[in-house]
Amino acid sequence: MRRPRRSRSILYALYLNAALLALVAVVLLARRGDSSLLQAAYGQNQPPIAGGAGVFVMPGQLSSNTWGCFLLDVDAQTLCVYQYSGGDRELRLVAARGFRYDRRLMNYNTEKPSPQEVKALLEKEQNALRGESTPPTTNP
Numbered sequence: 001m002r003r004p005r006r007s008r009s010i011l012y013a014l015y016l017n018a019a020l021l022a023l024v025a026v027v028l029l030a031r032r033g034d035s036s037l038l039q040a041a042y043g044q045n046q047p048p049i050a051g052g053a054g055v056f057v058m059p060g061q062l063s064s065n066t067w068g069c070f071l072l073d074v075d076a077q078t079l080c081v082y083q084y085s086g087g088d089r090e091l092r093l094v095a096a097r098g099f100r101y102d103r104r105l106m107n108y109n110t111e112k113p114s115p116q117e118v119k120a121l122l123e124k125e126q127n128a129l130r131g132e133s134t135p136p137t138t139n140p
Contacts, residue, residue, distance in 0.1 A: 068094065 054075040062068045068083040068091075077100040082091050107115055 062094070 054073060056072045056074070057069055058072075059067065059069050062081070062083055066083060068081060071080040071082065072078075073080075076098070078096060078098045080096040081094045083094045084091050113121070
């Protein structure tokens, strides 16, 4: 019994496809400019979006119809707020504050519940989950 002979055009098409894929691989490897096979992501070489070198600027809304920007200087540990006045087309300094010592405060200008009350509530909840009985507490 004789097998039907397949067309050689399919074979040529497969060889052509393999050659084109090899050509694409050579072009991609050649255009990198370095010899390593693993390249860093392209996004790593971009500058920061909001700033860099310790200074960051972000736009923000100061009130319902007032816009401005916030300037954060990490090295000097200061925060500045600028307001844009559309009529005058000016940018004005509204507030500035150093936060070097603010970061050391634990509880300043906080309302109820205080951090100690939250801690007590969390401990009570954890004890209830573990099945331990806790004496009832009264709220002042």
